[in-house]
Amino acid sequence: MVTPGGTTAEAPVSAWAPLKTAVYRNLWLALLAANVGTWMQTVGAQWLLIDERNASTLVALVQTASLLPVLLLALPAGALADTFDRRNLLISVQLFLVVVAVGLTLLTATGRMPPALLLTLTFAFGVGQALTLPAWAAVIPELVPREQLRAASALGSISVNVARAVGPAVAGVLISRAGVAPVFGLNAVAFGIFAVALVRWRPGNARAVEVPERFTAALRAGGRYVRHSPIVRRLLRRALVFLVPGSALWALLPLVANRRLGLNSSGYGMLLAALGVGAIVGGVLLPWVRTRLSANQFLLVAGVLYGAALIVVATVEVVPVVLVALLPAGLAWVVVLANVNAEMQIFLPGWVRARGLAVYQVVFAGGQAVGAFAWGLLADLAGLVDALIVAGVLMLIGSVTSQIWPLPELRGVNKDPATYWPRLRLAHEPDPRVGPVLVVVTYLVRRDREQAFLDAMDLVRGSRQRTGAMRWGLFREGEAPDRFVEVYLVPSWDEHLRQHGGRLTGADQEAEDRARRLAEGEPEVRHLLPAAAGPALADGGTP
Incomplete structure (x- = not known):
């Protein structure tokens, strides 16, 4: 098959192909349950703060508290995932998340959940997510064939966005009928399911590291790789240009639902569900899109769709119109970020994959965390409508820059391991710690x-x-x-x-x-x- 640029492309892989692998399918379903719980927890936390003084900033800070730990801890988490057994690391972290979710449930049920404590426990939940993301992303290439990595990345986005469609809707119904505490309780159950699935997983080819790297050395090596890889830096820059303005929609949507559209928690869940449905469609269509548009063409189209959706959400107060506008926004979100994530997974060598993906998570979370805080402040200072319009204009400008900072072409780049240097023979064998x-x-x-x-x-x-x-x-x-x-x-x-x-x-x-x-x-x-x-x-x- 020939791409629009005239190059030969591999035949498209079905979006569902990785699910034919039983191990990947079981873990994907368990992760889907965890993602549903995560979105329920996010909606519950935001709705607890909707009537507080300075609600614009506090609601946006829920997203910041969730994502800031990724910004702070993703690199150490990547070094841990490249150095130690990833399965054991993932199991330990999921058990920690169960404990945090149980704490949120009990404190909320007893009426002991002031905003500061809620944000603190949300931050603790984000710590667990920060430790999970690099390890899970690095495990995926061990579960599916290389040619299915883009499809697996799209399925990961589908999981997140099915959860985004289902979780808020379930949370909205529960909040309106039983309050926020049951939402946090179901989140604890969801992460328990993921922990059980990981315990039952027995890797056939467990990754063995003869002599694990020292933690600080592994951390420096990961940073060195990213710093000296122009392709990785370009992928990260492309993601950041999309994420910063894109974060405005996620951060300010609760306020749009409550203040401009007059919706309750169930209505807010419906808006998130529309984004989720669009994202699911985007994940399914990603293989098809890649065969018909070049990478930079779909970056341009996705940016225009998302920017237009931001402007519609800012200026229209008719619920059906806003719902329709959110569908292409969800699609664009997945098409851009799932593709960048897949390109990172394909390009990074196995020895540094978790650390490289951790840097991607830093950019992903940092762009959203800093962006959410900035858009929340701008909404308080200049108004909700103006903040969303500014974000939409920036997204449109950023989409044009795909022609200036294009995604790199990775076909033909040989990233398979190669041991071609002869064995060293010195007068004596130095201690490994000797240096420089x-x-x-x-x-x-x-x-x-x-x-x-x-x-x-x-x-x-x-x-x-x-x-x-x-x-x-x-x-x-x-x-x-x-x-x-x-x-x-x-x-x-x-x-x-x-x-x-x-x-x-x-x-x-x-x-x-x-x-x-x-x-x-x-x-x-x-x-x-x-x-x-x-x-x-x-x-x-x-x-």
Whole structure:
């Protein structure tokens, strides 16, 4: 199949294909229950605050309290998920969430839930979510084939948005008939279901880490990878441009329902259900959309749809019209964010996948948390209508920038693991904690190949820095102009061993092979260790 840009695309995978895998299907259904509980909890918390003084800010702060922990803790959570057993981590966190939900239930039922305590416990709930998200996202590629990852990502969005459609509706009925406490109680049950499903899951190929990375080293390595990966940075920037104005709708919709449309909690649930239905349709249509529009075309269309929906919600007080406008907004939300999330999962190597996805979660949650707080303040200062119109205009402007900051083309990028460096043979084996380690590689390059070599080494630089190098430089010897010396500094011997044994990909190998083909003979390699570590001279192997 040929895409609009003239490139060949793989045949579309059914949106439901991952559900044919029993393990993924069981966990997806359990996660759906947890997502329903999460949306019920969000509606309950927001409705408890709707009559408080400064309700605009307090209601928006519910979203901020839920998402701020992701902003603060996603990176440590990603390092934990890449370092330790993800299943055990997920089980422990779900049990913690059950305890928090039970606490919310009991305190609300006994009338001991002031706004400050509600926001504190909402923050605690967000802590559990922050620890869950990177681990779960990193598990998905272990459950389904690579060609189904986009469909699995869309199913994840469908799960969230089925929950967004069902959870608020159920919460609205319960709140109107029995109060908020039963809503929090059902949330506890929902996360208990997810915990049980995780306990019953027995991974056939459990991920084994022979020597787990130290936590701080793993954290720094994840940050280094993202910092030196232009593709990851572009994906994150694209998500942020959509999220900041998009968060206005989620943050201010309770106030639209109550103040402009005169709806009760059930009516608010109906508005969220409309967003959810649109999002479900978006998840189902995502494979179809990808075959008919280029990535940047559907970014433009989705941004225009969402921006128009924001303006309609701001200016129209007719409930059916607002409901219709919310359907394409939900569709656009999923089409953009599910695609960016899937591209991240496909692109990131396994060794750093949870940490890279954690950075995505930071951007996702941070964009919404900061955006929700800002839109809430703007609504208090300038009015609800003006805040939504400003958000709509920003979304329309942001959609145009998809032509300036387009999504990268990832077809043909080889991210499969590649172990192509020969085994190191030193005069003695250093302690893994020894460092920093200076690696020196000398190349002999003919004058007519210099520029091509320099261009090739720029790609090598990115590879070195993503996989462990703190600093990198390429120098020419003054006494022998045809000799180029690559020098890079790795934090420890352990980090360099990990470069040898699991961090490199097919794309890294292609970049290095290109540079080596432009040099004469094999490069000379030396490893320089701190003097206190003793003599450590390499015998001419590959770095």
